Amino acid sequence: MTFEQLQLIDPIMKALAKENYTQPTPIQEQAIPPVLAGRDLFGCAQTGTGKTAAFLLPIIQLLSTQQSRPNGKRVIRSLILTPTRELAIQIADNAAAYGAFTHLRCGVIVGGVSQRAQEQLLEKGVDILIATPGRLIDLMNQGFVDLRHVQILVLDEADRMLDMGFIHDMKRIIAKLPVKRQTLFFSATMPPEITSLVQSLLNDPVKVEITPVSSTAERIKQQLYYVDKANKLQLLIDLLQDKSITSAIVFTRTKHGADRLVRGLTKANITAQAIHGDKSQNARQAALNNFKSGVTRLLVATDIAARGIDVEELSHVINYNLPNIPETYVHRIGRTGRAGLSGIAISFCEEEEIPYVKDIEKLTKQKIPVVADHPYPMTMTQPERAAIGASRASSAPAKDGNRGPRGEGGGRRRGRRPNPGK
Template sequence: MTFEQLALKPELLKALRKENYSQPTPIQEQAIPVVLAGRDLFGCAQTGTGKTAAFSLPILQLLSERPPAGKGKRPIRSLILTPTRELALQILDNVKAYGQFLSLRSLAIVGGVSQKPQEEALERGTDILIATPGRLMDLMNQKLVDLTSVEILVLDEADRMLDMGFIHDVKRIIAKLPARKQTLFFSATMPPEISKLVQSLLTNPAKVEVTPAATTVERIEQSVYLVDKPNKMGLLIHLMKDPSIVSAIVFTRTKHGADRVARGLNRANVPAQAIHGDKSQNARQNALNQFKNGTVRVLVATDIAARGIDIEELSHVINYNLPNVPETYVHRIGRTGRAGQSGVAISFCETEELPYLKDIEKTIKKTIPVVQDHPYPMVLA
């Protein structure tokens, strides 16, 4: 299938050609016609499936076809809620790229930066507002945002918003929106709270599911090292001597752990940066830019901070701590092996994490090969 066959406007097709998009991904193929038809949508999709374009392209088309009523500043006609600053800014970049030949305005408002420029931009008016829930609530409480003209609502990474404790803010924001609107809901996993939210928010939605929640990408080479907790740092430094690890995201359970691992790598002359919620927006953006341009070889991240990091070619994902939710493992390793590339996922497993490993293998219906030959084997009691 081609983008032309999805009945997109010439201006959008021109932008896609300019951005070197050749053909739609499965989620784009399924979601775009549904959204253009005005239906509510529930998308079960992981990072890297192309979901930003799946909702942005039809939103741009619909809004450009029905100019706002009345004169004066542009009202907010589409609201995109997303959990992290990185993801909000990434969506804004994409929306601007896809809509570069249309006369629509888009704006991102996020926490961690000065409010003033965002206030001024809101005052000028915008058609599409991309926001993190915390900052949006702040501005709504100050009566600086009017959401009464919203026609299309997008909840992106809904499960992560739940994890981050944003779900009450999200519900308060939705209460301020018009009852009649089109709602597009995306989540990588389906915990019970998300199912409830879907039922309460969506009207007769179309369901689009690409890669079932617990399928790992076949092209990803997975392995696990059984290692005692105190030896994990030594093992990581040992592995980083391998030049085939061109770029890696190392996942830790906590922010403190991310900082500690980054410091240990830098001491061993492996350029690394930690990225998590306690870092300022500028620090996170700088770390990301340095990683993308190759100045930094390793990005050490918590799960929450890693959502919204969009890296085309990532050679390795390393689980310094195994997650206790199997779907999180699937999500993490899906960051390598994207867009048809191959990738490598390495996990460290300490004694306490052995039950997590068992759960992951049960979920992915696959035994992850254990690497026997390494300098820090687990001392079994």
């Protein structure tokens, strides 16, 4: 299928040609027609599937073909809510590109920067507003935002907004919208809370699911290293001697852990920058720009901050800490191997993370290949080793008493799971 077959208007086709887009992705192909027809839509898609254009293109078409208001005053006709500043800015950039040959005006509202420029933006008026919930609530409370004319609501990365505790802000914002509206809902994962939210917000929605969350891209080569927590940094430094790791996003569990890892890598003369919620907007944008331009080799991120990081040619994803939610693992590694390119996902597993491996493999229905021959094998007690061996019949025995599991392994260890989202 081509974009022409989706019956997009000439100004959008001209913009797509300028961006060198010729063929829609599967989610664009399936989502654009029902959105143009005015239907509510629920899209379940991982990063890199092209979902931003899947909702922006029809929104631009629907709004640009409407007659202008008699008094010429612009009002917010489409509201796009998204969890992070980076993602909001990225969506705004895309909206500007796709709508370059229309009369529409879009704006972005995020925290971490002065609100004065955002007040002026709202005063002048915008057709499409992209916002993070926290700052939008602030400006609503101050009387700067009027949502009474919104026709199309988009909730993007809804699962991550729930993870970040935005559920109450989302409900307060939605309560200010017209009851009669079109709602487009996108999520990378499908926890029960998302299903409940979809049922309460959407009216007879069309469902589009691209790449089920339980699957991982076949072109992504996965590697698993069992390593003690104290040896993770040195193992990473050793692996980074491989010059084929040209650019990588390294995932940590916490913001403090990201900063600590960057300090350790910097001491080893490896260029790395952290990106997380405690960084200012300018610092986060500078880190992202340096990474995209190749000035910085590694971007160290928490899951929340990583939403909105869009890098086309990412050679590696490294799980310095494994996530305790298996769907998050799938989402992370999906950042490499995009656009038909190959990619490698490297995961470190310390003792307390062993249960996560089993959960991930249960979800994906595939074993993660274990790299057993490395300088920092996990030191384990004999009962723990036996438990892993019993749970993984395919695992090969270790060669010596200090070597970690040599098969494709994991086991279950009792204990409280740490919070991955801090």
